[in-house]
Amino acid sequence: DTGVSQNPRHKITKRGQNVTFRCDPISEHNRLYWYRQTLGQGPEFLTYFQNEAQLEKSRLLSDRFSAERPKGSFSTLEIQRTEQGDSAMYLCASSLSGTQPQHFGDGTRLSIL
Amino acid sequence: AQTVTQSQPEMSVQEAETVTLSCTYDTSESDYYLFWYKQPPSRQMILVIRQEAYKQQNATENRFSVNFQKAAKSFSLKISDSQLGDAAMYFCACLSGGYQKVTFGTGTKLQVIP
Numbered sequence: 001d002t003g004v005s006q007n008p009r010h011k012i013t014k015r016g017q018n019v020t021f022r023c024d025p026i027s028e029h030n031r032l033y034w035y036r037q038t039l040g041q042g043p044e045f046l047t048y049f050q051n052e053a054q055l056e057k058s059r060l061l062s063d064r065f066s067a068e069r070p071k072g073s074f075s076t077l078e079i080q081r082t083e084q085g086d087s088a089m090y091l092c093a094s095s096l097s098g099t100q101p102q103h104f105g106d107g108t109r110l111s112i113l
Numbered sequence: 114a115q116t117v118t119q120s121q122p123e124m125s126v127q128e129a130e131t132v133t134l135s136c137t138y139d140t141s142e143s144d145y146y147l148f149w150y151k152q153p154p155s156r157q158m159i160l161v162i163r164q165e166a167y168k169q170q171n172a173t174e175n176r177f178s179v180n181f182q183k184a185a186k187s188f189s190l191k192i193s194d195s196q197l198g199d200a201a202m203y204f205c206a207c208l209s210g211g212y213q214k215v216t217f218g219t220g221t222k223l224q225v226i227p
Contacts, residue, residue: 004157033214042117042204042217043158056213091158099146099208102215104158 004105006092012111013082020078021108025094032075033102034067035091036060043091049075079110087112115140117207119218126195127226133180134190134221136205145209147181149190152220153201161203164188192223200225 005024013019025032030051035043046065047057051072061067064083069075079086089109093102117138126132138147149161164172164181171179176196180189192199205218 040219042206042219043215045214045216048214058214093158098213101148101160101163103160104150106157 004092004094004103006090006105006108008108009106010109010111012113014113015082015084017082018078018080019082019110020076021090021092021110023075023077023092023094023105025074025092026103029094029096029103030072031095031098031102032069033093033095034075034077035093037089037091037107038087046077082110082112084112086110115142115145115207115209115216117205117216117218119205119221121221122219123222123224125224125226126192128195128197130195131191131193132195132223134192134203134205134223136188136190136218138186138188138205138207138216140186140207140209142209145207147179147188148206148208148215149177149179149188150204150206150217151199151201152204158204162190195225197225197227199223 007022033048034046037043046061047067049069064080067077089107091107093104095102145166147164150158151161152158162174162177176193178191202220204220206215208215
């Protein structure tokens with residue numbers, strides 16, 4: 001196991017298009033987190049899963065955003081009708097439990113034209 | 114709500130010298146964890162050091178150590194014998210709220226001068 005994997009690394013799309021990102025956590029980790037990071041800022045929490053259950057969503061996560069984690073394995077984050085303000089790095093992290101450190105992926109950089 | 118504040122946007126240190134990065138936090142929880150993460154340019158974020166709030170002893174990890182002042186809600190990171198590979202963004206983070214989410218500071222960019 002080589003760690004948390006995110007795909008794609010970069011995504012460029014036109015405003016108004018839908019995009020989907022994928023995150024494969026470390027296999028034995030049951031917690032999975034999504035963050036958004038803009039330039040010069042720390043990661044901002046978006047949502048997290050305990051196995052397949054989505055337990056918390058940030059107010060940052062508008063109704064254009066949806067995340068899933070079917071079968072408690074990989075997770076997808078979809079953004080519908082993208083806007084300029086969605087341009088950011090989207091980070092995924094996983095952990096063995098809530099008190100254990102989170103391991104981060106390389107992120108997916110989204111650019112909206 | 115919890116907040117994490119890093120008041121030093123940028124710091125620099127001479128190679129082999131020691132540098133301290135500051136962090137203050139605020140949480141209403143009595144049980145929480147504090148972390149320092151390192152994010153090199155265009156590379157993934159990695160954990161540097163972790164401190165449990167219930168432990169009085171400051172965490173140490175090789176050249177990295179923390180000064181945890183619980184009453185003052187301060188959590189600084191000391192890097193000894195700085196190396197060129199230490200150059201990165203450093204983020205302070207707090208995990209509380211029933212261990213549901215981590216709040217990050219805005220980061221400190223550390224430059225190591227050869």
